[in-house]
Amino acid sequence: MGKALAVSPLAPASFPDLPVIDGVEFAATQAGVRYAGRTDVMLARLAAGTAIAGVFTRSATRSAAVLDCQEKTGHPDNGPAAIIVNSGNSNAFTGKTGVESVHAVTSSVAQTLGLEESRVFSSSTGVIGEPLPHERITAKLEELKDKLSADGIQEAARAIMTTDTFPKGAMAEVQIDGKTVKIAGIAKGSGMIAPDMATMLVYIFTDAQADQKKLQKLLSNLTDVTFNCITVDSDTSTSDTLILAATGASGVNVDGNEAFEKALQEVMLDLAHQVVRDGEGATKFVEVNVTGAASDGDARTHAMAIANSPLIKTAVAGEDPNWGRVVMAIGKSGAAADRDLLSIRFGDILVAENGWVSPSYKEDLGANYMKGQYLAINVDIGLGKGKSTVWTCDLTHGYISINADYRS
Amino acid sequence: MGKALAVSPLAPASFPDLPVIDGVEFAATQAGVRYAGRTDVMLARLAAGTAIAGVFTRSATRSAAVLDCQEKTGHPDNGPAAIIVNSGNSNAFTGKTGVESVHAVTSSVAQTLGLEESRVFSSSTGVIGEPLPHERITAKLEELKDKLSADGIQEAARAIMTTDTFPKGAMAEVQIDGKTVKIAGIAKGSGMIAPDMATMLVYIFTDAQADQKKLQKLLSNLTDVTFNCITVDSDTSTSDTLILAATGASGVNVDGNEAFEKALQEVMLDLAHQVVRDGEGATKFVEVNVTGAASDGDARTHAMAIANSPLIKTAVAGEDPNWGRVVMAIGKSGAAADRDLLSIRFGDILVAENGWVSPSYKEDLGANYMKGQYLAINVDIGLGKGKSTVWTCDLTHGYISINADYRS
Numbered sequence: 001m002g003k004a005l006a007v008s009p010l011a012p013a014s015f016p017d018l019p020v021i022d023g024v025e026f027a028a029t030q031a032g033v034r035y036a037g038r039t040d041v042m043l044a045r046l047a048a049g050t051a052i053a054g055v056f057t058r059s060a061t062r063s064a065a066v067l068d069c070q071e072k073t074g075h076p077d078n079g080p081a082a083i084i085v086n087s088g089n090s091n092a093f094t095g096k097t098g099v100e101s102v103h104a105v106t107s108s109v110a111q112t113l114g115l116e117e118s119r120v121f122s123s124s125t126g127v128i129g130e131p132l133p134h135e136r137i138t139a140k141l142e143e144l145k146d147k148l149s150a151d152g153i154q155e156a157a158r159a160i161m162t163t164d165t166f167p168k169g170a171m172a173e174v175q176i177d178g179k180t181v182k183i184a185g186i187a188k189g190s191g192m193i194a195p196d197m198a199t200m201l202v203y204i205f206t207d208a209q210a211d212q213k214k215l216q217k218l219l220s221n222l223t224d225v226t227f228n229c230i231t232v233d234s235d236t237s238t239s240d241t242l243i244l245a246a247t248g249a250s251g252v253n254v255d256g257n258e259a260f261e262k263a264l265q266e267v268m269l270d271l272a273h274q275v276v277r278d279g280e281g282a283t284k285f286v287e288v289n290v291t292g293a294a295s296d297g298d299a300r301t302h303a304m305a306i307a308n309s310p311l312i313k314t315a316v317a318g319e320d321p322n323w324g325r326v327v328m329a330i331g332k333s334g335a336a337a338d339r340d341l342l343s344i345r346f347g348d349i350l351v352a353e354n355g356w357v358s359p360s361y362k363e364d365l366g367a368n369y370m371k372g373q374y375l376a377i378n379v380d381i382g383l384g385k386g387k388s389t390v391w392t393c394d395l396t397h398g399y400i401s402i403n404a405d406y407r408s
Numbered sequence: 409m410g411k412a413l414a415v416s417p418l419a420p421a422s423f424p425d426l427p428v429i430d431g432v433e434f435a436a437t438q439a440g441v442r443y444a445g446r447t448d449v450m451l452a453r454l455a456a457g458t459a460i461a462g463v464f465t466r467s468a469t470r471s472a473a474v475l476d477c478q479e480k481t482g483h484p485d486n487g488p489a490a491i492i493v494n495s496g497n498s499n500a501f502t503g504k505t506g507v508e509s510v511h512a513v514t515s516s517v518a519q520t521l522g523l524e525e526s527r528v529f530s531s532s533t534g535v536i537g538e539p540l541p542h543e544r545i546t547a548k549l550e551e552l553k554d555k556l557s558a559d560g561i562q563e564a565a566r567a568i569m570t571t572d573t574f575p576k577g578a579m580a581e582v583q584i585d586g587k588t589v590k591i592a593g594i595a596k597g598s599g600m601i602a603p604d605m606a607t608m609l610v611y612i613f614t615d616a617q618a619d620q621k622k623l624q625k626l627l628s629n630l631t632d633v634t635f636n637c638i639t640v641d642s643d644t645s646t647s648d649t650l651i652l653a654a655t656g657a658s659g660v661n662v663d664g665n666e667a668f669e670k671a672l673q674e675v676m677l678d679l680a681h682q683v684v685r686d687g688e689g690a691t692k693f694v695e696v697n698v699t700g701a702a703s704d705g706d707a708r709t710h711a712m713a714i715a716n717s718p719l720i721k722t723a724v725a726g727e728d729p730n731w732g733r734v735v736m737a738i739g740k741s742g743a744a745a746d747r748d749l750l751s752i753r754f755g756d757i758l759v760a761e762n763g764w765v766s767p768s769y770k771e772d773l774g775a776n777y778m779k780g781q782y783l784a785i786n787v788d789i790g791l792g793k794g795k796s797t798v799w800t801c802d803l804t805h806g807y808i809s810i811n812a813d814y815r816s
Binding site: 059092096128129311320323328331335337357 | 465467468469470500502503504505535536537538718719722723725726728731732733735736738739740741743744745746747748750760762763764765803804805807808809811812
């Protein structure tokens with residue numbers, strides 16, 4: 001760290017104006033876990049009645065904090081709760097010491113706030129394989145408790161940043177039965193992973209009232225069409241964590257409510273897109289739409305092959321309308337395709353069809369299109385009705401610089 | 409093209425001294441398919457009695473020439489034969505015109521050399537999606553025929569280069585029943601693919617006598633432990649082609665002969681390593697050894713996850729002993745692993761074990777090791793007896809420059 005990265009050219013103009021969520025308070029402080037001169041710990045306190053759901057990395061080498069959170073979200077409960085997150089050290093691959101650090105933090109938070117330890121959820125993000133100096137965190141708990149306030153969410157978003165170049169927030173409000181239900185979320189992450197620094201962490205808060213098991217199912221389903229549809233570099237963190245807390249303070253039950261589901265999906269997609277827009281070295285945001293595949297699964301396989309191809313991502317960086325590389329990616333993906341049935345569009349520009357470049361296509365059209373910051377690669381496989389959309393960014397010298405030069 | 413790339417720092421000092429293979433003659437010429445001022449077509453003539461085996465890309469969008477070669481190697485025959493290869497244009501994704509171009513070239517070669525068209529094998533490498541100006545090739549066939557000579561293999565290796573920074577050749581000789589059997593091979597390829605330019609093509613010649621079906625089986629098996637164990641950027645060409653021609657001129661039958669198999673494997677591995685050593689932008693050659701996996705398949709999955717990880721490849725470029733990224737790659741691979749049973753070595757240096765950094769490890773040791781040009785990442789999964797070795801190179805600014813800036 002220490003190196004100040006320029007803010008991504010794809011960053012939003014400013015942090016959004018997030019609503020206060022009744023039943024949630026936030027605090028952030030400088031604990032000096034690794035970084036100096038910035039906040040690096042955030043605490044959220046959740047009122048009694050809060051249902052908590054979570055989705056976590058499937059990595060076989062996931063961290064002790066992830067395993068602990070998974071355990072705790074597996075037991076429905078709605079007592080008062082807390083979330084504590086530090087940046088600077090991921091406490092991943094730290095053996096039994098790592099498990100002890102998680103316990104040290106969560107038990108201290110439980111004691112300080114008067115909660116059950118089974119209701120304290122922790123995350124850590126930063127360097128792998130170094131013991132977490134958890135006493136620096138626990139030493140700050142009284143201060144954090146005193147600072148808790150309903151409108152501290154932006155400071156919380158800043159405290160969890162690592163290689164992120166901007167704090168990430170999103171919100172939605174939805175009217176149900178004449179009442180307003182509010183959703184506010186924050187996220188960090190700037191590669192799918194850079195294990196030293198760039199795990200994806202997401203915390204979403206709502207004053208909706210929900211059954212924990214139904215909330216968990218909804219969160220898992222929506223993750224498949226939001227966070228699981230983005231890729232920066234095809235790498236997967238040992239610590240990725242998404243937690244959704246529903247305080248119930250609005251008094252509106254949202255179980256099975258479509259308007260709420262849609263609003264939650266919007267917030268999740270907004271945060272997911274912000275993670276891509278802060279992709280390490282990213283200069284362009286790319287949507288990949290695949291239609292006409294033999295199945296939705298095949299469509300996703302093709303879309304991810306395109307979104308993860310280093311050759312396509314470098315061509316995008318170079319503003320090169322290199323549709324041949326799209327053909328290549330479809331060919332290698334392993335999912336069904338027929339060269340002569342494919343069609344490829346850059347935005348609305350038909351580039352290739354019937355197994356060849358389109359007669360109407362002019363290289364100038366493609367080259368001009370590629371100069372944009374927000375690009376769409378649209379492929380119709382021509383075999384069936386399967387479809388998938390995923391989002392990624394380009395692969396630039398910036399990515400190499402950040403990741404080749406980071407730790408040294 | 410036109411841009412002269414600096415020779416890879418990992419290139420061999422010189423092209424090897426390849427033996428003449430009785431029954432094979434070579435010629436190369438400047439046909440101006442796309443490049444000016446260099447050779448771009450090579451012809452090999454194979455004597456009657458030659459058995460020909462082939463292994464081809466499994467891409468669903470493979471080119472017309474690949475489909476034609478696959479068809480032809482599927483019918484055992486040992487009449488006189490020819491191989492014709494052009495660089496500059498891959499004739500891939502060119503629809504029915506592409507099929508016609510393949511026929512135009514192979515039928516002209518058959519006529520010029522007095523062969524059956526079913527015994528003429530063609531390959532094309534270069535830009536995708538532009539019609540192959542096959543008349544430029546066929547116009548040169550008489551000249552190529554006149555130039556055919558037994559010692560033209562190095563010129564052939566040069567004529568098939570695209571973004572390659574050096575021509576690739578390898579040889580072996582093996583004593584069987586008091587006689588010498590010779591093997592000589594050439595290859596091109598400098599990414600697993602850059603569809604504009606960098607398909608992998610390999611042609612291996614031997615004076616051994618072999619049954620075509622047995623030779624085909626041997627070639628497929630050896631490909632699994634040589635060419636299928638290298639990766640530059642995880643991308644797969646629409647045109648990858650490997651052809652083995654056994655002229656039989658030595659009079660030595662090698663069916664089932666282990667010494668021959670071993671020698672052939674050595675030649676294939678040597679060529680495969682040269683392709684990695686010419687990986688686009690490569691500055692370091694990396695061997696990844698995985699042992700102790702639940703199965704050989706799992707070991708390969710782990711090894712490829714490590715070898716293809718952009719975060720590991722950039723860390724290698726930056727000479728950063730970032731073993732945390734190795735833990736990450738194992739975790740995400742999808743194959744079985746237990747965080748606390750892993751051990752990781754850089755060369756002989758034990759870095760991590762028992763779920764944590766090794767007590768004996770000092771960052772200086774790792775940092776010093778990473779300065780080498782030839783590196784080994786050795787991982788023991790600690791679960792079983794499965795093992796796999798794959799080879800790759802680092803991911804550098806050079807890769808981005810070559811692929812982001814190439815066509816434009």
